[in-house]
Amino acid sequence: MTREELFAIDPMSGEESVSYSVHLEKFEGPLDLLLYLIRQNEIDIYDIPIAKITSQYLEYIDLMRMLDLDVAGEFIMMAATLIRVKAKLLLPRQKDDYEEDPREELILALLEYKKFKEASGILHARETKERDILKRSDFSIIDTSPADAFVLEATVFDLLTAFKKVMEDYSREAQHHVKREDVNVEEQMEHILNMLRNADGIEF
Amino acid sequence: MAEIMQQDERLILLEALLFAAEHPMPPKRIIQFLGKSAKTDLPELVQKLNDSLAESGRSFRIREIAGGYQLYLMPTYTRAVEGFLKKQRERRLSQAALETLAVIAYKQPVSRADIEHVRGVNSDGVLASLLERKLAAIVGRSQKVGRPLLYGTTNRFLEYFGLNTLDELPKLDELVLPEDDTGFENQVEMQLESENETETPEHSEIHAQSDKNSFE
Numbered sequence: 030m031t032r033e034e035l036f037a038i039d040p041m042s043g044e045e046s047v048s049y050s051v052h053l054e055k056f057e058g059p060l061d062l063l064l065y066l067i068r069q070n071e072i073d074i075y076d077i078p079i080a081k082i083t084s085q086y087l088e089y090i091d092l093m094r095m096l097d098l099d100v101a102g103e104f105i106m107m108a109a110t111l112i113r114v115k116a117k118l119l120l121p122r123q124k125d126d127y128e129e130d131p132r133e134e135l136i137l138a139l140l141e142y143k144k145f146k147e148a149s150g151i152l153h154a155r156e157t158k159e160r161d162i163l164k165r166s167d168f169s170i171i172d173t174s175p176a177d178a179f180v181l182e183a184t185v186f187d188l189l190t191a192f193k194k195v196m197e198d199y200s201r202e203a204q205h206h207v208k209r210e211d212v213n214v215e216e217q218m219e220h221i222l223n224m225l226r227n228a229d230g231i232e233f
Numbered sequence: 234m235a236e237i238m239q240q241d242e243r244l245i246l247l248e249a250l251l252f253a254a255e256h257p258m259p260p261k262r263i264i265q266f267l268g269k270s271a272k273t274d275l276p277e278l279v280q281k282l283n284d285s286l287a288e289s290g291r292s293f294r295i296r297e298i299a300g301g302y303q304l305y306l307m308p309t310y311t312r313a314v315e316g317f318l319k320k321q322r323e324r325r326l327s328q329a330a331l332e333t334l335a336v337i338a339y340k341q342p343v344s345r346a347d348i349e350h351v352r353g354v355n356s357d358g359v360l361a362s363l364l365e366r367k368l369a370a371i372v373g374r375s376q377k378v379g380r381p382l383l384y385g386t387t388n389r390f391l392e393y394f395g396l397n398t399l400d401e402l403p404k405l406d407e408l409v410l411p412e413d414d415t416g417f418e419n420q421v422e423m424q425l426e427s428e429n430e431t432e433t434p435e436h437s438e439i440h441a442q443s444d445k446n447s448f449e
Contacts, residue, residue: 057329058354103354141351144405148335149328151403152394156326159395163306166255168317186373 059107060142062089067139074139077132079118083111110135243267244282257301257392299391300398323366329359334368334390339405342372342383360384368393 056062066085067074087108093100117131130136224231250266251258264271271278279295279302286294292310295302306314326334333356336348348356363369364384372385386399396402 057332058352060353101354107353138353142353145332145335145339145351148339148402148405149331152331152335152338153326153328155394155396156331159393160322160325161308161311162395163311163314163318164303165252167319167322168314186371 057146058101059086059104060139061146062086062104063107063139064143064146074143075136077136079111079115079132083108083115086111240278240281243271243278244285247278247282251295251302251304254303257299257303257388259301263302297397298395299388326368327359329356330363330368333359333363334386337363337369337384338386338390338399338402341385342375343385344375344377344381344383346381348384 056065063082063086066072066082066089067077070081070085072078072082090100090104090108093104114131114135246267247263250263260275263275267275267278279297283295293304293306296305297303332352333348336351337343340347340351345356345360348360360369364371367387367389369384369390370387371382373383374380375383391397391399
């Protein structure tokens, strides 16, 4: 898929409006975008050319800005990470030191994310298949699910939370025994003087 | 002879019970209804009922789902009755929701921070909507600092994705072929194909049967 296909900008039908409806390949996050770039460039995920990927990544973020899209903070953070990794790779390494590849953390994160993205594809396929199978509950005229769900889905944990809240409210309302304490100035003067006598200094 | 009669009666009762139930009926409740003898032969009864439904060319079958039994309409007849559906069907899940659910399903019990760590993006909103749709639920609290809430999948999740148990999901490691060039779509298809191969015989029979009786 080319960049041109990535962004298809359709002017909205309204004549006086200057706004555009923008359809773009939606990336769920920086990792998703990186995976896309890796696939597009046919790059080995275990040996990412950081410089190349970083510049493409930044290009993409510029493009998002140009289109007036909100660039989420995570995308910016990933840009910073990429630049940091790139900088680390430029630094000379000590020969006899088994230093880890600066890219390692990033690659592990990408591999982990990739697994779950694939798993989400399985779920998507199952969802599609399942929507074709109708059950009696799909036909109810009166939707009783909220009430039902409340009864069925409450777990022991819900119960404990509710119980805890009740107990907290209860105890908060009830027990307050306030005792009056008699304090006189002389005693307090004595107290402070004692403290000063026994210590080098006191912090207030 | 008397025994056979009795079994026929239990088959009818089973059908009636499943017809009345809106949600998958747990075996326990069916056994309460049919009597203790069903404890041992419930799967057999279900199989028999399914066979007889197929033989007489009916539009529905029984399947085991979300840890219970449920009547379902065979897909061939979906279009014919679609007009009677609830006015608003649930929206399909977004990619963000599917990803988040995938993390929850495989890593549960899991905290929001763990989900966000995997996805690399804030998952607050999407998690809230999954909780609202009862596809995920709070299952406890972690002992880690801050005692974060832990999330897991629900029975509704199993039902929604047509699963009987979580074990029916493919193993995470099997999903990833290192150095694969097949791409995402192909992998999903491969997965579905292998699933079809392992389909139970009576299921394929259902498809054959439904073709014969299709409305076209």
